[in-house]
Amino acid sequence: MPEDNNSVVIENLVKQFGDFVAVDHISLDIRKGEVFGFLGPNGAGKSTTIRMLCGLLTPTSGRARVAGYDVGREPESVRQNIGYMSQKFSLYNDLKVIENIRLFAGLYSVPSNQLQARIEWALEMANLKGQENLITGTLPGGWKQRLALGCAVLHKPPVIFLDEPTSGVDPISRRQFWDLIQHMAEEGVTVFVTTHYMEEAEYCNRLALIFRGKIVALGTPSELKRDSMKGELLLIECEPLGNAVEVLQSAPDVIDAAVFGNALHLVVRDAAAAIPQVKKYLSDHSITVGHIEKIRPSLEDVFVSLTTERDSGKERKA
Amino acid sequence: MSFTRFLAVARKEVVQILRDTRSLIIVVIMPVILVLLFGYGVSLDLKGLPIFVYDRDGSQQSQDLLKRFQASAYFDIVRVVNDYPALTRALDDGHARMGIVVPWDFSERLHDGGPVQVQALVDGTDDNTANVLIGYAQAVVQGYSSDLQLDWLRNHDQPAQPASVSVETRTWYNEDLESSAFIVPGVLALVMSVIGAFLTSLTIAREWERGTMEQLISTPVTSLEIMLGKLAPYFAIGMFDVIVCALIAIYWFQVPFRGSFLTLLISSAMFLVVVLALGFFISVIAGSQLAASQIALLITFLPAFLLSGFLFSIEQMPVVLQWITRILPARYYVSVLKKIFLKGTPAALLYADLVPLTVFALVLAVLATRAFHKRLA
Numbered sequence: 034m035p036e037d038n039n040s041v042v043i044e045n046l047v048k049q050f051g052d053f054v055a056v057d058h059i060s061l062d063i064r065k066g067e068v069f070g071f072l073g074p075n076g077a078g079k080s081t082t083i084r085m086l087c088g089l090l091t092p093t094s095g096r097a098r099v100a101g102y103d104v105g106r107e108p109e110s111v112r113q114n115i116g117y118m119s120q121k122f123s124l125y126n127d128l129k130v131i132e133n134i135r136l137f138a139g140l141y142s143v144p145s146n147q148l149q150a151r152i153e154w155a156l157e158m159a160n161l162k163g164q165e166n167l168i169t170g171t172l173p174g175g176w177k178q179r180l181a182l183g184c185a186v187l188h189k190p191p192v193i194f195l196d197e198p199t200s201g202v203d204p205i206s207r208r209q210f211w212d213l214i215q216h217m218a219e220e221g222v223t224v225f226v227t228t229h230y231m232e233e234a235e236y237c238n239r240l241a242l243i244f245r246g247k248i249v250a251l252g253t254p255s256e257l258k259r260d261s262m263k264g265e266l267l268l269i270e271c272e273p274l275g276n277a278v279e280v281l282q283s284a285p286d287v288i289d290a291a292v293f294g295n296a297l298h299l300v301v302r303d304a305a306a307a308i309p310q311v312k313k314y315l316s317d318h319s320i321t322v323g324h325i326e327k328i329r330p331s332l333e334d335v336f337v338s339l340t341t342e343r344d345s346g347k348e349r350k351a
Numbered sequence: 352m353s354f355t356r357f358l359a360v361a362r363k364e365v366v367q368i369l370r371d372t373r374s375l376i377i378v379v380i381m382p383v384i385l386v387l388l389f390g391y392g393v394s395l396d397l398k399g400l401p402i403f404v405y406d407r408d409g410s411q412q413s414q415d416l417l418k419r420f421q422a423s424a425y426f427d428i429v430r431v432v433n434d435y436p437a438l439t440r441a442l443d444d445g446h447a448r449m450g451i452v453v454p455w456d457f458s459e460r461l462h463d464g465g466p467v468q469v470q471a472l473v474d475g476t477d478d479n480t481a482n483v484l485i486g487y488a489q490a491v492v493q494g495y496s497s498d499l500q501l502d503w504l505r506n507h508d509q510p511a512q513p514a515s516v517s518v519e520t521r522t523w524y525n526e527d528l529e530s531s532a533f534i535v536p537g538v539l540a541l542v543m544s545v546i547g548a549f550l551t552s553l554t555i556a557r558e559w560e561r562g563t564m565e566q567l568i569s570t571p572v573t574s575l576e577i578m579l580g581k582l583a584p585y586f587a588i589g590m591f592d593v594i595v596c597a598l599i600a601i602y603w604f605q606v607p608f609r610g611s612f613l614t615l616l617i618s619s620a621m622f623l624v625v626v627l628a629l630g631f632f633i634s635v636i637a638g639s640q641l642a643a644s645q646i647a648l649l650i651t652f653l654p655a656f657l658l659s660g661f662l663f664s665i666e667q668m669p670v671v672l673q674w675i676t677r678i679l680p681a682r683y684y685v686s687v688l689k690k691i692f693l694k695g696t697p698a699a700l701l702y703a704d705l706v707p708l709t710v711f712a713l714v715l716a717v718l719a720t721r722a723f724h725k726r727l728a
């Protein structure tokens with residue numbers, strides 16, 4: 034397959050810390066201009082994967098090419114062609130906004146005849162015009178993240194890696210941040226972004242769901258919602274919730290049950306047939322059933338369904 | 352090696368130092384305080400110190416000399432005694448800080464033109480005070496001696512060129528003292544250790560702790576650029592502090608400076624490379640700021656303080672310690688400092704110190720470069 038300069042190609046990537054396998058044979062192929070989401074709970078291996086792709090961690094085995102360069106053998110070329118935002122905010126809090134921008138412009142060797150234009154561009158993009166002289170540490174979370182993104186793309190890299198760029202940021206700033214990401218992708222930048230916010234995953238062109246170091250599903254958000262559920266989804270409002278989950282998990286025909294907010298999501302093979310059975314089963318166990326209906330699964334449902342499947346698989350083996 | 356990237360790192364480091372009060376204090380105020388502390392530690396309250404005199408000659412000349420002691424602001428002749436035991440008792444009891452003994456043949460020897468020595472018995476309990484006392488006594492006697500020579504030049508009716516008078520020191524408790532002038536130059540080694548090793552030991556560890564290192568190493572900047580960019584500002588600061596401290600020593604504390612300033616700068620630069628590389632190395636391996644600063648203090652500041660010959664003379668240490676001092680870069684630097692300041696030894700004759708210092712600088716610079724990797728694990 035011909036390799037596009039803007040793509041990320043990962044083949045059987047493994048990272049072990051001692052005996053612990055943090056990333057377990059991951060293979061992916063990411064296209065130019067794609068917003069690729071890497072979704073998974075804490076500890077799934079998202080950051081570890083990103084760090085290997087940025088040449089910050091040496092893979093235990095496997096290969097990855099980023100922007101046409103091998104991360105193991107040509108980490109320096111990789112670094113000149115990527116922008117990276119680490120999970121923890123990691124610009125210099127004691128520097129002014131403009132000093133951080135200048136620093137990264139220097140580190141990326143932005144040519145002096147483009148320097149001023151790039152600085153203006155970054156300030157514009159991060160919506161920090163007029164705030165150049167503020168001390169970075171005093172900025173609100175959302176501004177900091179935009180500044181970090183600005184600093185990471187000063188050299189116009191074809192590929193950017195964003196590790197939970199919106200964690201701990203208010204919803205409005207999160208929305209703005211995703212607008213920026215979309216905008217960059219439209220200009221042909223490949224964006225590899227991790228998140229554990231399910232609703233953000235909807236903004237991605239494609240998603241990989243990672244769990245315990247393994248990719249458990251891959252596709253567009255709608256493909257995942259359509260194909261990955263092993264059954265149909267019911268929403269049940271009932272009282273008391275805690276008991277209901279326990280009771281339903283051992284009920285016949287129920288694949289899975291989980292609490293979502295103040296209601297239950299129930300995975301069943303056939304929704305129409307299951308509704309009366311579930312109602313009866315719950316009242317038999319003296320649980321009051323309010324509302325019950327069939328719903329379209331969200332990504333979160335898909336994720337819960339896929340990971341519990343894995344969990345029970347593990348238990349069986351153990 | 353890209354100059355743009357090096358400059359970006361260095362500039363950022365300078366801004367951070369300037370914006371951090373704690374670093375600023377260490378960089379600007381601490382060196383001055385250290386010099387003053389040790390400079391004044393040896394000269395505080397040193398006016399009108401009680402001395403006893405034992406004039407065994409009892410001539411006009413010996414009286415002239417003793418009058419000069421009395422006239423000096425530093426001394427106060429509280430008693431004239433007639434035997435040694437009275438002197439030593441006074442020193443034991445603390446009634447006198449120093450005893451001056453004029454030999455019985457003082458005027459006779461002066462007349463004959465032979466060298467004459469006046470004895471000074473010093474209370475050596477407090478090294479520093481004793482050093483200063485001896486210095487002052489030497490100054491008084493020196494003054495007397497040169498006046499004699501001047502007199503002779505003016506009227507040649509005296510039979511022979513008069514003898515030079517000097518002070519022979521006997522320390523009461525501590526037989527071997529070094530002059531106060533020996534201490535202040537050595538402070539430079541202390542200052543360099545703090546600036547070099549202590550401050551730089553924090554710089555890498557701090558970036559790992561705050562997470563900024565991860566962002567930094569995701570850029571094309573190389574390990575060497577990071578290292579040089581981080582150390583260059585501290586090198587400049589260190590050189591600045593060397594100059595400030597040297598000037599205070601020379602102009603404020605009147606420490607003689609007999610060597611060349613260039614030699615001082617070159618050897619200081621060498622020692623700075625040693626401590627900077629060491630600090631960087633520690634910072635890379637220590638992981639946390641706390642551990643780094645403690646290791647730095649333990650392996651640079653303390654030895655510079657105790658084993659470099661700065662305060663305590665190496666010759667008097669137990670043989671094992673003497674051997675240990677050989678692996679301490681500070682020892683060679685202190686030795687160079689004393690030679691440049693007090694003896695005016697030219698650079699060419701300092702090889703015994705400069706060669707080891709250069710070897711340390713090279714080895715540690717290489718170690719530091721090797722130690723730092725742009726990798727997380």
Ligand SMILES: Nc1ncnc2c1ncn2[C@@H]1O[C@H](COP(=O)(O)OP(=O)(O)O)[C@@H](O)[C@H]1O
Binds near residue numbers: 050075076077081082
């Ligand atoms: N340097 C390391 N040494 C040992 N274990 C690590 C290291 N880095 C990460 N891990 C472990 O690897 C797993 C995956 O971590 P990470 O990639 O940070 O997850 P995520 O970013 O998805 O939350 C976690 O269990 C974490 O504890």
Ligand SMILES: [Mg+2]
Binds near residue numbers: 197
């Ligand atoms: Mg993470």
